[in-house]
Amino acid sequence: MGNTRVLCVATVEERVPKFLRGTGSGWITAQYAMLPRSSPSRIPRESRRGHLKGRTQEIQRLIGRSLRQAVDLTAIGERTILIDCDVIEADGGTRTAAVNGGFVALYSALKKLKLAESSVVSMIAAVSLGLIKGKVHLDLDYTEDFAADADINVVMDEKGGIVEIQGTAEEAPFSEEQLGAVIKSARRGIRKIIKAQKKALKIE
Amino acid sequence: MGNTRVLCVATVEERVPKFLRGTGSGWITAQYAMLPRSSPSRIPRESRRGHLKGRTQEIQRLIGRSLRQAVDLTAIGERTILIDCDVIEADGGTRTAAVNGGFVALYSALKKLKLAESSVVSMIAAVSLGLIKGKVHLDLDYTEDFAADADINVVMDEKGGIVEIQGTAEEAPFSEEQLGAVIKSARRGIRKIIKAQKKALKIE
Amino acid sequence: MGNTRVLCVATVEERVPKFLRGTGSGWITAQYAMLPRSSPSRIPRESRRGHLKGRTQEIQRLIGRSLRQAVDLTAIGERTILIDCDVIEADGGTRTAAVNGGFVALYSALKKLKLAESSVVSMIAAVSLGLIKGKVHLDLDYTEDFAADADINVVMDEKGGIVEIQGTAEEAPFSEEQLGAVIKSARRGIRKIIKAQKKALKIE
Amino acid sequence: MGNTRVLCVATVEERVPKFLRGTGSGWITAQYAMLPRSSPSRIPRESRRGHLKGRTQEIQRLIGRSLRQAVDLTAIGERTILIDCDVIEADGGTRTAAVNGGFVALYSALKKLKLAESSVVSMIAAVSLGLIKGKVHLDLDYTEDFAADADINVVMDEKGGIVEIQGTAEEAPFSEEQLGAVIKSARRGIRKIIKAQKKALKIE
């Protein structure tokens, strides 16, 4: 995804959050951070601020929700799979890159646990899109991101079902027709990404 | 919006965030909180946790972004309008109720400043929707919210332009067609809300 | 109490603080907060500061201590009754209003638990008073509060026994005689409040 | 005051809190802490908890308010006198000991600034008292404190005017008559303390 590079690693913990104890169901969650110099202008460390920024929380909630849609949580037993997504280089689309890499890490962990076949419901992947002067652009880089009238992130499953959509008008509201064009373009992009994920995971 | 009740108040501050100083542009931001007993099961105070939850941050970022789309920020001068949204009773759709009430508070403040006509670009309003067994439901209450396969929040301007869309599959991914039906239903709901906002603001 | 409005709600939790576990005794505690716009000049949220202000802590300790004097804690069993007091509108005397409303919430909760008769030792109520130019004023509003030479808060039980007294010279020290006059005036005020509490609780 | 030992030191800072800037008035404030092993059972450090306990805040607010009553703040100019009160050994009455020692530190600092004569309105001193089985006890130690039905702290000026009174029923409400007896006993105690303060300060 351009020059964006995100390290994604899965950790399996033999416990679940309180609200799941005794239910037999597992959990998938994510943590996201940017290295201070992943971006042209240095980003202060959140460990220094003493708390996570709203943007960080929003992103890691999105990653977690998306990945949970890919898996049957009751099939993985009472364990938590924690996906760490650390941005080494940011050139637009870090949150969707984190979903894509996060899925690969998640799948690998489930394979090691011999649970991939029984628990993975569908592959999932994500793309960022923008409307620039009314036209749909797929996978915006840092410069395009600044120019966009609207930003849309789409997460889909393998069959093109929408798992998550987040669209924000930055400069001007967009129409239902434009949203439709965005979805179509997203589907094409996601198809390519799933192909790449399968290659990385040596599936098929 | 059902039994949901949110207190929305605007405060005008004669200063702007650092990144706007000297630009001549103003700013609109929002803070959101739930009273501990606004919900059937008590919600612990964030002042006790020492920091805001991810959900709270996500919601107040949504409110701020939406309201900024309604106003020409260069027309309000270097001042900040801060919208406080405090949920007294929560019965589903508190974030969209906060956008709707927040707009009324914002407009009232701008009117007092004699800036409403010159700065308001469009009215905006928001609705929450759900897909329950594949069908679109508008303005879910607490019980319906639990039953929904997917949750979608839509913010639109007066002409039906999409300002913000956030859709999340809770149980199953949804299709492009279902998303289209959601948008149509959202438009009808938002039309009614804008009528109510106008009545409250005595516009026309 | 003037234009002051405080939402008071009781929550029953089936556990007690560590120091009471295994003793058979229950606990009553309170949390107090002001909505940002309950006051003419906006009060920043404590959830943003990351910790409670000294004033807040002082007030919720006063409410908790006062309410515990009204109840035989060994009669309620190992449970905690948590009283949330949220100030919607502040026009002087919010802490004493919180004690008064808090008692009504506490009593209602105990009635639901069928424990009111066995555990309530006495009703309690509170008033704020001020010395303005040497004279006692009962239940000061926001403007009077500013003019007062001394502020005194008194909590009493039904028989006029003093449960709590907090007196502070703001402008000038006060005399033993003035303190005596304050106590007498407090007793009259508290009698009226207890009548109102009984009406609200439909006692007698 | 028994075995209680509190280190009190004044620091003069050539600035005032924001709300006083440009008013010509000064400020007096206090900070209070207990060493972990000042008490028979170790008290965890507040620096580890990450925030001050309610009790600490309550006490340092009391010390600050009391000391400000002793001084004409407009006479000290736009500077802050910060009184540090650190409890080395705690055997009851640490907050009143801090007021007493704090006044000595404050007066010494004002003398160094050649401002004592022009700014000190009155000496002030404080005592803790208790009602044990209905009788007034002056200056309770750790063991008596536990046995008391009610705790009362009184701060007075040199003429016996009440600067601050804080009374709390621990076991049973107390009567107006008992409060009167407490005040009389407090006056006697405070007279002795002021004599000791004068000796320490070499006044007269």
Next chain:
Amino acid sequence: MGNTRVLCVATVEERVPKFLRGTGSGWITAQYAMLPRSSPSRIPRESRRGHLKGRTQEIQRLIGRSLRQAVDLTAIGERTILIDCDVIEADGGTRTAAVNGGFVALYSALKKLKLAESSVVSMIAAVSLGLIKGKVHLDLDYTEDFAADADINVVMDEKGGIVEIQGTAEEAPFSEEQLGAVIKSARRGIRKIIKAQKKALKIE
């Protein structure tokens, strides 16, 4: 150690940190703090900052590590000995004074537990040294500390074995030969301190 005064107290807790539970081994740890006015210029309280400074953490880690070398942790059973070191007056070398006083407190606690003989492997003591114009100075005071080209802290056991060495060039790097001279001077200083510790502990 000059005018430096540090209060050192041991507290025995019948539990160990998580990583030692069930191992049969005990733990020794230390907490260090400076009173705000232990130093000529006031040091703000860490309880106000909300977290410990790096310097504080560095020092208490040094004290803990040093004291653990003095004791066979498996011989004290699953308990923690916590050493509180509070600086009342700081005139250089507070961290080494804390190690020296901390050992005395630790030994006293072990004696009370009848464990001193079986668990203490060796006495330990510490000195601070400086290189001023190339020459070794032992036990620097506040003024010398400022003038030093390099600061070195050494902790040794009774036989002169090095338990901890921390050397920092402040103005200029130092040579191997200078380090050798420092070690020799440290050994002489530590011998005297161990004599004083023995006297305080009435050993021999």
Next chain:
Amino acid sequence: MGNTRVLCVATVEERVPKFLRGTGSGWITAQYAMLPRSSPSRIPRESRRGHLKGRTQEIQRLIGRSLRQAVDLTAIGERTILIDCDVIEADGGTRTAAVNGGFVALYSALKKLKLAESSVVSMIAAVSLGLIKGKVHLDLDYTEDFAADADINVVMDEKGGIVEIQGTAEEAPFSEEQLGAVIKSARRGIRKIIKAQKKALKIE
């Protein structure tokens, strides 16, 4: 340095800490962090804990002190050079690797500012060493680190002058002779590292 990998980046800021403002002198400081999965067992994020661990603070203070010895701070003007050191993979010696990479980043930044020649006093480099069964081991990996009786980190300048030494007995105190052998071995290691730094910086 084995499999240890640390990303080091310099950021130049046109301001200095408060204590240097107006002195004409610059500042060099460092921040250090480990990615959660840089280590075999996951390290929780410090941004989640809300504050930096003692170990982190100790390390970044060491890096900062060491790098400041390499540069004439008055020659760089009133600017701060901040060195970010992020550990991607940890296999022993991350703090010394951070000093070595940090120096390269620092030098590169000074070169860009055309200040390298006028401000760099000497190259510096660091090695970690251990005593295992009495023998000196240079540049310990993760497994050796666990087996070591003592851990020593040494920072030297190009001429072998000692900039920083930190030695800790883990299992047994060490002798002056052993410390001498450590210094000699450190010198040899540091010579190699400085060669590698020069190659990376294309010096000579």
